[in-house]
Structure formats: structure tokens, C-alpha cells
Amino acid sequence: xxxxxxxxxxxxxxxxxxxxxxxxxxxxxxxxxxxxxxxxxxxxxxxxxxxxxxxxxxxxxxxxxxxxxxxxxxxxxxxxxxxxxxxxxxxxxxxxxxxxxxxxxxxxxxxxxxx
Amino acid sequence: xxxxxxxxxxxxxxxxxxxxxxxxxxxxxxxxxxxxxxxxxxxxxxxxxxxxxxxxxxxxxxxxxxxxxxxxxxxxxxxxxxxxxxxxxxxxxxxxxxxxxxxxxxxxxxxx
Numbered sequence: 491x492x493x494x495x496x497x498x499x500x501x502x503x504x505x506x507x508x509x510x511x512x513x514x515x516x517x518x519x520x521x522x523x524x525x526x527x528x529x530x531x532x533x534x535x536x537x538x539x540x541x542x543x544x545x546x547x548x549x550x551x552x553x554x555x556x557x558x559x560x561x562x563x564x565x566x567x568x569x570x571x572x573x574x575x576x577x578x579x580x581x582x583x584x585x586x587x588x589x590x591x592x593x594x595x596x597x598x599x600x601x602x603x604x605x
Numbered sequence: 606x607x608x609x610x611x612x613x614x615x616x617x618x619x620x621x622x623x624x625x626x627x628x629x630x631x632x633x634x635x636x637x638x639x640x641x642x643x644x645x646x647x648x649x650x651x652x653x654x655x656x657x658x659x660x661x662x663x664x665x666x667x668x669x670x671x672x673x674x675x676x677x678x679x680x681x682x683x684x685x686x687x688x689x690x691x692x693x694x695x696x697x698x699x700x701x702x703x704x705x706x707x708x709x710x711x712x713x714x715x716x717x
Contacts, residue, residue, distance in 0.1 A: 538704075540703065596648030599648055
């Protein structure tokens with residue numbers, strides 16, 4: 491158990507509304523990630539963080555922003571949700587120096603439905 | 606650009622038999638590969654990995670084989686158990702950024 495908590499676990503919202511998903515970790519790991527999982531695509535990286543206030547874009551970052559004001563919290567925001575953002579979102583941490591030096595540990599996921 | 610591909614969306618095997626899950630990749634720069642297992646309503650969990658300096662890595666019932674010339678890896682589960690029923694993802698890290706590329710996943714069903 492890597493001590494990752496995601497909230498909310500389920501959310502239904504309407505197109506055009508803002509949505510924020512929260513990822514909280516208890517072990518002060520430096521690297522945190524947000525992935526989305528969609529049928530036929532596996533998991534795709536949205537944004538990642540390599541420290542407080544240090545973030546960068548992933549493969550599918552359009553329409554998303556992130557913030558990390560504390561080591562333990564990594565927030566994913568959809569400024570204006572669209573139906574294409576209906577997905578399951580996973581937060582992950584890397585125990586090693588970065589994603590490319592070891593396995594990722596994932597949270598339980600947040601299922602978002604945009605109507 | 607899906608650099609890691611799992612072309613079989615599903616696989617069904619009988620309990621006790623071998624399960625073979627396949628994965629192909631296109632990026633010759635990949636030199637480390639991982640398999641993740643995912644149950645419904647849970648996050649993926651790491652299962653086994655292999656470095657490109659090896660062609661086989663074994664952990665109990667799970668063995669991963671790597672064929673670099675064919676850009677292909679496979680996960681063997683022997684013997685398969687009903688509790689192995691899950692979605693399996695293969696993945697590879699990109700070294701030019703902090704990203705891990707995942708295949709689309711294969712849903713394994715092990716029938717009692």
C-alpha cells in the first residue's frame with residue numbers, strides 16, 4: 491500500500507462545468523502522475539509533477555491543468571468539462587527517482603462522467 | 606502514437622492451463638518493460654518486469670519473455686487460476702520524459 495487516496499471516487503457532471511480531482515499521498519514521494527484510462531487506449535499520461543510547484547505535460551494534456559502546492563497533494567482540474575473527458579482517472583506515484591526507474595503505484599481511480 | 610500494442614483484447618483459458626499474453630512495441634529505444642494487473646474498480650498493480658539485457662524473467666507462476674529482434678514480449682501464467690482473471694497491461698518507460706507508455710490491455714478470464 492503506497493498510501494494513495496483519490497477523491498472523489500465517482501462524479502457525474504455536466505458539460506461546461508469545472509471539475510477538480512484530488513490525489514493525496516502519505517509518504518512524501520517526489521513524483522506524482524495523473525493518467526486516464528479509456529477502452530482501446532490503455533493508460534495515457536495527462537500531467538505529472540516532480541516536486542512542489544513543478545509540473546509538466548504528458549501525452550494528453552489538452553483541457554487539463556494541475557497544481558501541486560504541497561508534496562502530498564496533486565490536483566487535476568478540468569476547467570470546462572467535455573464529454574470526451576468522460577473516463578477513469580488514476581493518480582500514481584513513483585517510488586524511484588522517476589517513472590523510468592521503477593514501477594508506478596496507482597490509486598484506486600476516479601470515475602468521471604460528463605453528460 | 607501507441608508505441609506499445611496489445612492486439613488481443615481478451616483471452617479465456619481453463620483453470621490449470623497456461624495463459625499467454627502478448628505485447629508488441631515499436632520504439633527500439635525501450636529497454637525496460639513492465640506488466641501490470643488490474644482488477645475492476647481498483648488501480649493497476651505491478652506484476653513483473655524485464656530489462657532488455659535479459660530475455661526471460663520468472664517470478665513464481667509468472668514468466669515474462671522478451672524477444673528484442675521481434676520487438677515482442679509475452680507474459681506466461683502457469684498454472685492459471687481463477688484469481689488471475691483481470692486486465693493485464695504491458696508498459697515501457699520513455700527515457701526522454703517522465704512517461705510510461707501502456708498497451709491497451711488484455712482481459713484474461715480463467716474459467717474454473
